[in-house]
Amino acid sequence: MNIHRKLMTGAAALALGLGVGFSPALADNIVFWINSPLASSPDAPIYAELKAFEAETGHTVELQPVAHMEMERNLTVAMSGGAGPDVMALDIAWVAGLANAGLLMDLTEQTAPLAEGYQKGPLASGRFEQRQYALPLYTNNVALFVNNKMLADAGIDKAPTNWEEFREAAIAMTNAEKGTYGLTFGGSRTGAFQLYSFIWQNGGEVIDDEGKVRVGEPESVEAVEFLSSLYTEHKAMPDSVLTANSWDEVNAPFIQERAGMLVSGDWAIAALKNGNPNLDWSVHPLPVGKQAATVIGGYNLAVNANTSVGDASWQLVEWLTGPRSVELMGKYNRLSAAAGAAAPEAIAALPEEIKPFMEQADAGRARPVVAEWSQIHSEVFGTVWDSVLRGQPVADVMSKADAQTKSIMGQ
Amino acid sequence: MGARVYPYLMVLPAVLVVVGVVVYPVISGIMTAFYDVTLRTLNTGTAQFVGFRNFERVFADPVFVQASTNTLIWVVLNVVAQLGLGLALALLLHRAMPGIGFFRSGILVPWVVPSVVAVLTWRWMYDPSVGIANEILLKLGILDRYHPWLGDTATSLYAVTVESIWKGTPFVMLLLLAALQMVPRSILEAASMDGASGWRKLWYVILPQIRVSFAIAAVLTFILTVNNFNAIWLMTEGGPLNSSEILFTLAYKYGFQRFDLGKASAVATMLFVGLVIATTVYLKLIQAKEGD
Numbered sequence: 203m204n205i206h207r208k209l210m211t212g213a214a215a216l217a218l219g220l221g222v223g224f225s226p227a228l229a230d231n232i233v234f235w236i237n238s239p240l241a242s243s244p245d246a247p248i249y250a251e252l253k254a255f256e257a258e259t260g261h262t263v264e265l266q267p268v269a270h271m272e273m274e275r276n277l278t279v280a281m282s283g284g285a286g287p288d289v290m291a292l293d294i295a296w297v298a299g300l301a302n303a304g305l306l307m308d309l310t311e312q313t314a315p316l317a318e319g320y321q322k323g324p325l326a327s328g329r330f331e332q333r334q335y336a337l338p339l340y341t342n343n344v345a346l347f348v349n350n351k352m353l354a355d356a357g358i359d360k361a362p363t364n365w366e367e368f369r370e371a372a373i374a375m376t377n378a379e380k381g382t383y384g385l386t387f388g389g390s391r392t393g394a395f396q397l398y399s400f401i402w403q404n405g406g407e408v409i410d411d412e413g414k415v416r417v418g419e420p421e422s423v424e425a426v427e428f429l430s431s432l433y434t435e436h437k438a439m440p441d442s443v444l445t446a447n448s449w450d451e452v453n454a455p456f457i458q459e460r461a462g463m464l465v466s467g468d469w470a471i472a473a474l475k476n477g478n479p480n481l482d483w484s485v486h487p488l489p490v491g492k493q494a495a496t497v498i499g500g501y502n503l504a505v506n507a508n509t510s511v512g513d514a515s516w517q518l519v520e521w522l523t524g525p526r527s528v529e530l531m532g533k534y535n536r537l538s539a540a541a542g543a544a545a546p547e548a549i550a551a552l553p554e555e556i557k558p559f560m561e562q563a564d565a566g567r568a569r570p571v572v573a574e575w576s577q578i579h580s581e582v583f584g585t586v587w588d589s590v591l592r593g594q595p596v597a598d599v600m601s602k603a604d605a606q607t608k609s610i611m612g613q
Numbered sequence: 614m615g616a617r618v619y620p621y622l623m624v625l626p627a628v629l630v631v632v633g634v635v636v637y638p639v640i641s642g643i644m645t646a647f648y649d650v651t652l653r654t655l656n657t658g659t660a661q662f663v664g665f666r667n668f669e670r671v672f673a674d675p676v677f678v679q680a681s682t683n684t685l686i687w688v689v690l691n692v693v694a695q696l697g698l699g700l701a702l703a704l705l706l707h708r709a710m711p712g713i714g715f716f717r718s719g720i721l722v723p724w725v726v727p728s729v730v731a732v733l734t735w736r737w738m739y740d741p742s743v744g745i746a747n748e749i750l751l752k753l754g755i756l757d758r759y760h761p762w763l764g765d766t767a768t769s770l771y772a773v774t775v776e777s778i779w780k781g782t783p784f785v786m787l788l789l790l791a792a793l794q795m796v797p798r799s800i801l802e803a804a805s806m807d808g809a810s811g812w813r814k815l816w817y818v819i820l821p822q823i824r825v826s827f828a829i830a831a832v833l834t835f836i837l838t839v840n841n842f843n844a845i846w847l848m849t850e851g852g853p854l855n856s857s858e859i860l861f862t863l864a865y866k867y868g869f870q871r872f873d874l875g876k877a878s879a880v881a882t883m884l885f886v887g888l889v890i891a892t893t894v895y896l897k898l899i900q901a902k903e904g905d
Contacts, residue, residue: 275869282655282872303652303872381742389764390852441741444764444853460742577871588853592766 338539418604699785
C-alpha cells in the first residue's frame with residue numbers, strides 16, 4: 203500500500219514536472235479573424251501554419267473566417283463594444299478608420315526594427331498619422347486579364363499596353379449582334395476601385411500626400427471620361443456594369459466569354475479557373491496612360507487595442523507576416539508583402555499568371571490613408587461612377603464629388 | 614398580502630425579460646438619437662448630448678427626402694398589392710374542389726423560401742444580360758431589348774417591389790383564407806337567396822365578416838414592409854444613386870457604413886414613431902367601425 207502510494211505520488215510529481223517543463227510559461231489563446239478565402243476549407247494552408255506557430259510558442263489560435271464584405275462592419279461593431287478578436291486581417295483600406303477610432307494597438311515600437319523585412323508600399327498601408335498599426339499579410343494590385351481567343355478573333359495580335367490600344371481592343375471585341383463586349387467592369391464602389399488606377403495613370407489625384415483633395419482636377423476628370431465613354435459612347439461594356447457590385451458579377455461576362463477584357467486583381471484567377479476551366483486567357487500589366495500606376499490592395503494583420511493577450515497576438519502577427527509568408531502566400535497563389543518576395547528568384551518561381559502583378563508592383567499606389575476613406579470610396583466615388591455611367595456630365599459629377607470629399611474631410 | 618403579491622411574482626420573470634429585450638433597447642435607441650455617438654466617441658466614452666442636432670442633420674441630407682418618398686411608394690404599393698392579391702387568391706382557393714390542398718400549399722412556396730434565396734433568384738431573373746424576365750418580356754413583344762431593371766434609376770424601386778409583393782402575398786392569403794373559412798355558410802346562402810351578385814356579396818357580406826382579419830393583415834403587412842430590409846439591401850443596396858433607398862436602408866448606412874450611430878438612431882426613432890402612430894390610428898379606426 204505504501205509502495206503503491208509512493209508510486210502514485212511519484213507519477214503525479216513526474217507528470218506535473220513534465221507538464222511544467224514542456225508547457226510555455228504563459229500560454230495564451232488568441233482569437234484570430236481572417237478573411238474567409240484564406241480559410242475556405244479544413245486543409246487550407248493557414249491551418250498548418252497556425253499549427254506550426256502553436257508548436258513553437260505554446261499559444262493556441264482560434265481561427266474564425268469572416269467574409270470580406272462583412273469584415274469591416276463586424277470588426278467595428280464588435281471592437282467598439284470592447285469585444286472582437288485579438289488579431290484580425292484587415293483590408294488595407296480599413297486600417298486608417300479603425301486606427302483613428304482607437305480600436306487598433308499601436309505597433310510602432312515592435313515593428314521599427316523589422317521594417318526592412320517588408321516591401322515599402324504594403325508596409326506604409328498599415329501606417330496612420332506616423333504610427334504603425336498593422337503589418338502586411340499579402341499584397342496585390344490590378345492588372346489586365348485578356349481572353350486570347352476573342353482578342354485574336356478581333357484581329358489584334360497582342361494585349362493592349364497603352365490607353366489607345368486598350369480602347370481600340372475594347373471596341374474591336376464589341377459585337378452587338380453576337381452580344382460580346384470589349385470589357386467587363388464593376389458598378390458603384392466596385393467600379394470605383396477599378397477607376398483609381400486610371401486616375402493616377404493620367405496624372406490625377408484623389409487626395410494627395412498632404413491631404414489636399416484633388417478630385418475635380420482636369421486629369422482626374424479626363425480619366426473618368428475615358429473609362430465611362432467605353433460604356434456610354436462605344437457600348438464596349440455590358441449593361442451588367444450598372445449593377446455589378448461584387449467581383450462575381452464583374453467576372454461573369456468574362457467567364458461566359460461575353461467580354462474580352464477584365465480589370466482585376468489576383469483574386470480573379472481562382473474564379474476564372476473554377477468558372478470556366480476551358481477559357482483561354484492571360485494576364486498583362488495594366489495599360490499605361492501618361493504614367494504607369496495600379497491600385498494596391500491586400501490584407502494587413504493588426505491587433506485589437508483591447509486585447510488581453512497583446513504579446514502573444516504580436517507574436518502571431520510577426521510570425522504570419524514575416525519571411526515565412528513568402529511560402530505561405532505562395533500556396534494561395536498570392537503575393538507576400540515580405541521583402542524577400544520581390545527578389546528576382548522569388549518572382550521567377552511564381553506561376554505565369556501571377557508574374558505580371560509582381561512585375562508592375564513598383565507602379566503600385568495605395569489608396570489615401572485617411573480615416574474617412576471607406577465613406578469617400580462608397581458614397582462619393584461609388585456615386586461618381588454610377589452617375590457618369592448614366593450619362594451625367596463627367597466634369598459636373600467630379601466637381602460635386604470634389605466638394606463632397608472636402609466636406610467629409612472637413613476642408 | 615401574500616395572495617395579492619403572488620400573481621405579480623409569477624409574471625415578474627416575463628416582465629423582466631420583456632423590459633430587458635424590448636423596452637430597454639427601444640429606450641436606449643431613442644436616447645442615442647440625442648447624443649453624438651460615432652465610432653470615436655463610442656470607443657472613448659465621450660458621447661455628448663446634442664439635443665435635436667442629429668435630426669437636423671438628417672433633415673438636411675437630400676437623400677433623406679428621397680428615402681422618405683421612396684418609403685411611401687414602397688409601403689403603399691406593397692400593402693395595396695399584397696392585400697388585393699392576397700384576397701383574390703384567398704377567394705380563389707376558398708372552394709371545395711379536388712386537389713385544392715395542393716394549390717393551397719403551392720401558393721405558399723414564395724413565403725416559405727428563405728428571403729436571401731428569393732432575392733438572389735430575382736436578381737438573376739432581372740439580370741440585364743441573361744435574365745429570364747427580360748427574355749420573357751422580349752418574347753412577348755413588350756420590350757425590344759434587354760433592360761437593366763435594377764440598374765435603371767427609374768425602375769429599380771419598382772423591380773424590388775415586385776419581388777417583395779411576390780414574397781409577401783402568400784402570408785396575407787393565408788390569413789384571409791383562414792378568415793373566409795370562419796364565415797358562416799348560412800349568411801352566404803341567405804345573400805344568394807336574396808339575389809346578391811358575386812361583387813355585392815363580396816362587398817356587403819364577405820368583407821364585413823372578415824374585416825378584423827383584414828385589418829390585422831393590413832397592419833402586419835404595413836409593419837413588415839417598412840421593416841423589409843433584406844429585399845432592398847440584397848438587390849440594390851438602395852441604389853443606384855439612392856433610387857431605391859428607403860428609410861430603413863438609410864438608417865443602416867448611417868449606422869454601419871458611416872458609423873454615425875446618432876444619426877442612424879434619429880432615423881430609426883422617426884420610423885418607430887411613425888409606425889406606432891400609423892398602427893394606432895388604423896386600429897382605432899377599425900375599433901370605431903366595430904363599435905358602430
